Amino acid sequence: MPATQTLDAAATAAQPSRRVALSATPDDKDMLRAAAELTRDINKARPEIYWPDMLLSALVGYGAMAGAILIDNAWLAVACAVVSVIALYRALLFIHEISHLHRNALPGFRTAWNALVGVPLLTPSFMYEGVHTLHHARTRYGTVEDPEYLPLALMKPWSLPVFLLVALLAPPALIIRFGILTPLGAIIPPIRKFSWERFSALAINPAFRRRPAEGEMKRRFFWQEVGASAWAMVLIASIFVLGWRPLLIAMAIMSAVAIFNQLRTLVAHLWENEGEVMTVTGQYLDSVNVPPPSPFAALWAPVGLRYHALHHLLPSLPYHSLGEAHKRICARLGTESTYERASYGSMTVLVMRIARSTMVRR
Template sequence: MTATSSQPPAMPEIERKIRQSIPTEYVQQWLKIQPKRAYRDLALDWLAIVASLVLAAVVPTVWTYLLAFLVVGTSQYKLFILAHDAIHGALHPNRRINDNLARWLVYGPLFMALEDARRSHNDHHRYMGTPDDPDRYLHTFAAKNSPFQFLLYCSGLATFGKTVLKVTPFGKLLAAQNKTSTGRLKRPNDPKISRALDDYFKQRIPVLVWQPLLILVFLLSPLSLWSYLILWIAPIYFLVFVTDEIRAFCDHAVLLYPDETGDPDRLISFRPPWWEAQIFSPHHMNYHAEHHLWPSMPHYNLSKAHRLVRNRPEVTVRYSYVAFLWKVLCNLPLGDRQ
């Protein structure tokens, strides 16, 4: 799709057009959630974590620690992707079970909170391809339009604070504050700040339960306490946070400048090599265009939807995350930034 003198269709219109082209009976079948699949996926991901930590404890070498770091981190990210399904109610058909699985088996161990993640992510789906998308800074070339800026972004350092703040009640307050005419910061004793603090800690009860338990497990195991930092905290940063920032960029980035000219083309899916999918898009997260078209579709049915939309001109299909990142790096800067 190329920019023309006429106004290009907005993303909601594009998505609606594609949805209407797919037979309803197909979609209804794809939206069915298999509860046993949720338990199986969660169990296998946790089993990989436990097995790799046991190996590092029994055979404490540099290589087993490196293997544990990689397996723990990629498995943590797999759990994170399953919790993403839970955000949309697509992990388990029972909403209470769906939410509690995400809270207690994913977000608590990973220092996160379901409600804040759901609020921010639903806004991303609602406003994707517009200036109101809370994730827009991840997709565009703002602060990424030079090789150095882009590599800094890919390190996670450029966006860590903004992304973490976004998925807290304070991020919601700040977004509302930025829309006011005064722009004045609220005082700490403001009732809204107090409510945000209460909300923050209430949502993070699973975190406050899980982290002391994890520390205790490391203390009582043959693994030393610093292993908690190397084999649990560090993988969350390098193989969950950084990986997700890179994937989020790849899933919506378009090599066009100015950024708004690429907005109609941000429905993108990948068909990557197996090893790339294990790192960047486990549990079928590579079918990202299909996920945006049907957010409540469980991950294991997205490939079925992909077969019917992959040849549409509104959907871009890429074949490698690494190749796309290299292409971006080789084409920077885009346009003339003053």
């Protein structure tokens, strides 16, 4: 039996005791030291990888979306839609890399991504910048101050389908956010404050309230929001020129992208922390790697997100280096290490684990 499957079975069997242990797990200093030492030579973002990957993903995604809208053959249109979902999903997830990029790394990449992907898909980078880093703050992860954490494994069984299905509403919600609330907020300050605090972050914690941006970020975010607002109003106006069909097809594709991302989010962590401050190792073990040979992880967790636990050890490591980093650390620490405990065999195993956890009586 593959090591990841063995670990999956063992983790499921020991789930209650492990849940208690994670909140008080001491740091594994050997693992932390190895992760830092073994990756020093691969910690620079390579423009020759970032730019073609992002541009090709966007080009394929929009081309396939156009095919889904314009082609009359139903089967070909559906095939185009599937390709569009996969490609735009990959292009969109570069927002995660942007949130970690040093301001001097990859000049122009953030601006180009916003112009080609973030604004057209109504998800400009300000919705993640200054938010996602809070999820990586050692004293915030898994607490009520973490915008990207809910103890899903400890909630009621109905919470999981609700968590997934709410993503279907993302496209119309974004059109309302930028096409209606942003213009209204420009003339009615309370609406501006409300939409910024509640609807300006890709957060899953309903208690999270975003604070006002400051300095250079405030200026940059302003222009991103203006661009997204203008595009949202163009989309609304397109109904009167092109009819409903193009917009509905595009929204269906983006709803599928949102569901994909929500499903990936569901299995990015074990969601077993009940609000306690955790060590770096505890955060790592509450996070998930789905390394090779899992055949589909590169599709549902692209741009390095199949190594999400490793990303929590090394948040600034570029996505193209995570696979090599994983190999090096595994070779150094061995199969019985703390590092290996965060590896799982598939999305299915993880979904079943979390679903079973919600059914445990408390």
